[in-house]
Amino acid sequence: MAKVQVLGTGCAKCGYLLKNAQVAANERQAGDVVEKLDDMLQVHEFNPSALPALAIDGKVVTVGTLPSPSEIRQLIEQSQEVEE
Template sequence: MAKVQVLGTGCTKCGYLLKNAHEAASERQAGDTVEKIDDIMQVLEFNPAALPALAINGKVVAVGTLPSPTEIIQLIEQSQEMENPA
């Protein structure tokens, strides 16, 4: 289970990223949660280099891009592998 956070101020790209994140979580069927963070003070705590940004389990993994649902699934899996090395 992963916590996926979309960081942005409400622009169109942020909306697309949020949609893709929801699709990825739905496809994975692993109980992932998706959260939109648009409060600028909370966004700045992540220190993203650009917006929109995508964080998984509190770590920024993509900035200024719109990863597809498939790419987000890959990012989630990579993040979990790094957190739980075999």
């Protein structure tokens, strides 16, 4: 199970990234949690170089891009492999 966080300001790109993250989590059927962080104080704690950003288990994995659901699924799976 992974914690996937979409970091952004609430713009259209952030919404698109959130949808893709939710699709990726649903496809994995591993109980992944997806949440949107748009409180800039919380976002700043991650120190992303651009927005929107995607964090998995507290680590920023993409910035300023809009990965597809399959790309996000791969990122989640890679982060899970590192933890094992």
